[in-house]
Amino acid sequence: MLKGKRILLIVAGGIAAFKVHELIRLLRKQDAAVRCVLTETGARFVTPLSLQALTEDKVYSDMFSLTDESEMGHIQLSRDADLLVVAPATANILARMAGGLADDLASTVLLATDKPVLVAPAMNVRMWSHAATQANVEILTKRGIEFVGPNDGAMACNEFGPGRMSEPAEIVAAIESLLTVERPLAGRRALVTSGPTREAIDPVRYISNHSSGKQGHAIAAALAQLGAEVTLVSGPVAVPDPAGVTVVKIESADQMLAACLAAGAVDVAVCAAAVADWKMATPATAKIKKKAGAAPPALELTPNPDILATLSKAGPKRPRLVVGFAAETENLIANAVDKRTRKGCDWIVANDVSPATGTFGGDRNTVHLISAEGVQHWPTLSKERVAMQLAGAIALHLTRPRPAEAAE
Numbered sequence: 001m002l003k004g005k006r007i008l009l010i011v012a013g014g015i016a017a018f019k020v021h022e023l024i025r026l027l028r029k030q031d032a033a034v035r036c037v038l039t040e041t042g043a044r045f046v047t048p049l050s051l052q053a054l055t056e057d058k059v060y061s062d063m064f065s066l067t068d069e070s071e072m073g074h075i076q077l078s079r080d081a082d083l084l085v086v087a088p089a090t091a092n093i094l095a096r097m098a099g100g101l102a103d104d105l106a107s108t109v110l111l112a113t114d115k116p117v118l119v120a121p122a123m124n125v126r127m128w129s130h131a132a133t134q135a136n137v138e139i140l141t142k143r144g145i146e147f148v149g150p151n152d153g154a155m156a157c158n159e160f161g162p163g164r165m166s167e168p169a170e171i172v173a174a175i176e177s178l179l180t181v182e183r184p185l186a187g188r189r190a191l192v193t194s195g196p197t198r199e200a201i202d203p204v205r206y207i208s209n210h211s212s213g214k215q216g217h218a219i220a221a222a223l224a225q226l227g228a229e230v231t232l233v234s235g236p237v238a239v240p241d242p243a244g245v246t247v248v249k250i251e252s253a254d255q256m257l258a259a260c261l262a263a264g265a266v267d268v269a270v271c272a273a274a275v276a277d278w279k280m281a282t283p284a285t286a287k288i289k290k291k292a293g294a295a296p297p298a299l300e301l302t303p304n305p306d307i308l309a310t311l312s313k314a315g316p317k318r319p320r321l322v323v324g325f326a327a328e329t330e331n332l333i334a335n336a337v338d339k340r341t342r343k344g345c346d347w348i349v350a351n352d353v354s355p356a357t358g359t360f361g362g363d364r365n366t367v368h369l370i371s372a373e374g375v376q377h378w379p380t381l382s383k384e385r386v387a388m389q390l391a392g393a394i395a396l397h398l399t400r401p402r403p404a405e406a407a408e
């Protein structure tokens with residue numbers, strides 16, 4: 001499966017470095033080409049000679065070596081690879097990656113690369129659990145760096161817990177899944193709206209709803225996994241930003257519409273946000289005070305712009321595919337079919353959000369995909385699976401020749 005793939009293996013300093021010999025052997029067995037960058041501390045655990053013998057290639061370690069830089073600059077090392085693998089990844093190299101340091105060849109290559117990076121951490125259990133390391137892992141994960149391990153187990157320091165580097169076979173499996181994932185949406189742009197909006201009543205109060213953003217965020221992540229360049233316009237939510245996605249955070253429907261229009265031309269727009277239908281005609285600029293004996297204030301509301309309908313309007317800038325959601329509590333299919341026509345979008349993902357279904361804020365969803373061709377009833381799935389299935393359907397639609405092209 002890895003035949004012809006080019007792996008740039010960055011070996012940092014840790015006792016687990018002895019496992020890279022087996023890792024290289026397994027990769028070579030599959031006819032992958034492996035080239036090594038060895039850090040200064042890595043060279044205390046494995047020798048350049050052993051790596052050179054196993055890879056049948058030169059081992060790179062010196063940033064300032066005239067021959068290394070003239071033969072193969074740090075940019076070229078990354079250009080010539082399909083994937084960078086850091087194994088073992090020490091707490092130190094994770095911190096340097098998170099901080100964007102470039103003070104040796106390994107860190108410079110990692111900063112200069114635009115290729116996928118897989119990291120196999122290996123360190124003492126307390127170093128792994130330390131808040132600083134965990135914060136670095138979070139930063140790197142958000143940037144789209146992939147992790148394999150660490151595993152639980154007995155360690156060289158006579159302690160037990162998470163910190164052991166994954167076994168070479170596990171690292172190979174992670175490499176295979178990264179390099180064989182199909183990216184049918186590569187080169188396509190996607191826009192996703194997610195979460196609720198907040199409409200200010202006064203500086204301390206607002207109108208909003210129960211949307212958690214889980215489904216919209218999962219859709220953004222799934223589209224990015226299939227290779228799309230994704231802009232996610234999100235209202236206030238507690239779920240983390242998906243990796244590898246540009247996130248624009250907004251509060252009100254007006255801001256959400258402006259951010260969607262600012263995202264520019266896209267191939268597909270998915271409006272999963274629960275946009276507040278109304279806003280205050282004139283939000284109070286100071287906190288509305290209670291007055292003894294006076295009636296509660298009457299809130300004068302005015303409609304918000306309809307983002308889905310705006311994006312669905314015909315014209316040269318219309319995305320090729322516009323997908324809306326229909327959050328209904330009764331007559332689900334009939335209301336959703338009607339909503340598709342009313343809003344002018346291509347597909348509607350209909351879901352029942354009655355309290356009994358637990359859809360709002362829950363982890364599972366039962367949806368029905370409504371298009372011009374009819375209604376597909378999907379089984380109850382996790383929101384991640386719904387997102388993957390929807391992203392798959394979008395990829396199929398966008399990669400299908402348009403009727404005019406098909407006729408040519």
Ligand code: CTP
Nearest residue numbers: 271272273275304305306307308324325326327
């Ligand atoms: N939507 C939008 N802008 C709005 C309102 C809704 O983009 N101002 C989008 C939602 O993101 C969703 C779809 O329209 O994709 C339907 O949202 P929903 O709340 O189900 O419908 P409403 O338009 O609010 O209609 P109704 O209140 O009649 O159910």
